[in-house]
Amino acid sequence: MTAIQTFDAPAQILAEAVHPAAGVAPRSDLSDRGLRVERVDTHRFAGLEPAFRDLVDATPEANVFLEPAMLDAAQAADPDTPLVVLLAWDPEQRLVGVWAFALERRGLVARLRAPAVPLASLGSPLVRPDWARDVLAAWFALLRADRSLPKLLDLNCRTDGSFQGALDALQAEGRCAVKVRARHRRAMLETALDAEAYLRQTLSGSRRAKLRQLRSKLGRQGEVAYVVHEGAAVPAAVDQFLALEALGWKGQRGSAMQSNAKHAAFLRGGLGALAAQGRGKVSALTLDGEPISMCVLIYSRGTAFMWKIAYDEARGNFSPGYQLALEDTAMLLADPAVRLSDSCAAAEVGMMSELWQERAPLADLLIGVQPGLRFKRTVALLAVLGLVPELRRRLRLRAKLKPLLNRLNAFRRRS
Template sequence: MADGPGRRARLVPLRDVDTALRDAWHDLAGRAVEPNPYVEPGPVLAAARHLPAGADAELLVVERGGALELALPVLRSRSYRRVPVPTYRAWGHDDCFLETPLLDSPDPEATWRSALARLATGASGWLSFEQLPGDGPVRTALEGALASRAAPVALACTDRPVVHRRAEPTYLDGRLSSSRRRRLGRWGRRLERELGAPVGLEERSAEDPEAAVARFLALEAAGWKGESGTALAADPARGAAFTETFVEAAARGRAQLWELRGGDTVVAALCVLVGGDGAFHVKTAFDEAFASTSPGLQLEVAVLEAFHDDPALGWIDSGSVEDPASPSTMLYPDRRRLDTLVVPLRGRVALAPALALRATMRWRDRRSEAEH
């Protein structure tokens, strides 16, 4: 579908993405006004190859002058949250923690209008996002494109812990009390005594990323996630997609595989994707045999120090939600709002059921709060 001079929007099945489109997609990822490694070609195509829904997922693209202006993986469904409205969902699987489209355009509102018009040509009434930032240039352009149409409906929102670079490494000021810092030091010394070796942080993506990912999967599977069946290794398809994602990203210098280790023993590990100047924390795991020394917290503190020492990085996305038990909630001083959002594709006809869904969700939340 054309919109404006030379601008065209189309849907491409992910299984049909060829080398030329993949290269253009990579190029857009490098130019995007908001980086998001989760929707770059490597992670998306790995998920499409291994996860069941990948067979039906498509790539929404807007092209102009031989270059991509927008790219977003989507999946069409007959309903959304039990509401029988055909919906294009931003394809965010279990290991995708941000759904911001890649966007770079001299007229971003026109690019969004072209994309939405393409989705509206079928029977679909909504475009939905589970994790879309509440601000930033992508969201601003989307709302501008909808200024004369039905506005998007935010069904829910959450705060994500993030870190923005500071001139001085004061990230933990006001986050860790002096007594907790002393305990952290004692835990570190006790961990070294138990291991019989100095404990330090190492980044392993450059030497053998496949081996580092395998160690991470084994570490995660040995803990409570393995017992509950939620570890990546418990699902061969998820494990394969995760491994392919990080091996490919490491080959491009866009992954970090952190290990907190003493000698040959890995006590905690963190897998990170890099997009633009952002470090996106994807998965963490720790050895529960050393749980009394809080290895996960020790890892997070060490990674914060490494972040400040790397001038190429400007911020960290924790990939998690606000949770008092989470180290990132405890340590990270900044927050970013993420919305669950419905974009009506057919004006007020599609707006009414979206507003009704929001009212229902809010009523359920109030009832749940009253019961607890």
């Protein structure tokens, strides 16, 4: 596979950021700093592993969904959806920024979506903090100049880092337009306490007693063990995870990863590659050797991402998912290489929000790299399209209720 396009931002493109439209304060330092930006494909990016590792070590935030292994696996699993990787280099040829998108042209509105890989939970770029504003301005200029790409970015990102600060600055200067579609928080784990002390702080005494009681009852069903699969053991564990997830409601609804061949191939390829690098594990709670709950854990720059969880619903009365989360929490807090753990939860609800008390602010954003009336019309169109699923749900509910209402009216007339 060859690069989609290599694009060294020329002087006239960067000049747009240095000499923007009237009414916008000029930036005189961008071209002086010798920034170079380009667009590549995942194959080219995979060959830049040393440069990427240097960038990861220099950024305070982590995003495992930008790991070259993850992006390459996603592209291999779904070659029909091009992935676009944006890079930025300083004059010393250090990689100072990486961002990745899936190019989506289906539907009425074409867009670049981040995270680029499926079933991911973070679409923020990785940028050296002292370069954030310049890199973002140069990337937006590159996207404006590239006629083959949409000018709309659709992403989920954290709102407490250098990226958000740079985005706010560029929006204030009129260099982009931003629409916040939703804001939420999700559970994180960041503490100097050990697991016992931390859980005493987050869970009530009665809740801890109930969980111990359930664990004891589970132990009477057979031998219970906590297992962490690493390295060469991960591929077999991934197959077990896929099978376990497919047994539950996700499998019945068709949303399990095994129900989608591309998603299953991505999980196998991405996690297998990360595991070979020591950045991917699968934990499991087993009963007589058989997994009853499993969790996919992926790592980047001292951050553990609790990506996917599955459990045996037939043993749901023992809370196997919760029991595994307790074990994983203890394992993560005991690991000196892990400074922060991300629950990857879609919202501030559920099991991990009860267990972990730290929170990260996130937002779903639409960014127009060409601000103006067209962006406003696109935002309005997407808002209307977003109402369609709710309208369909209400119509289906109305159709189901109609026979009941007819019977109630008939009963009322007879009365």
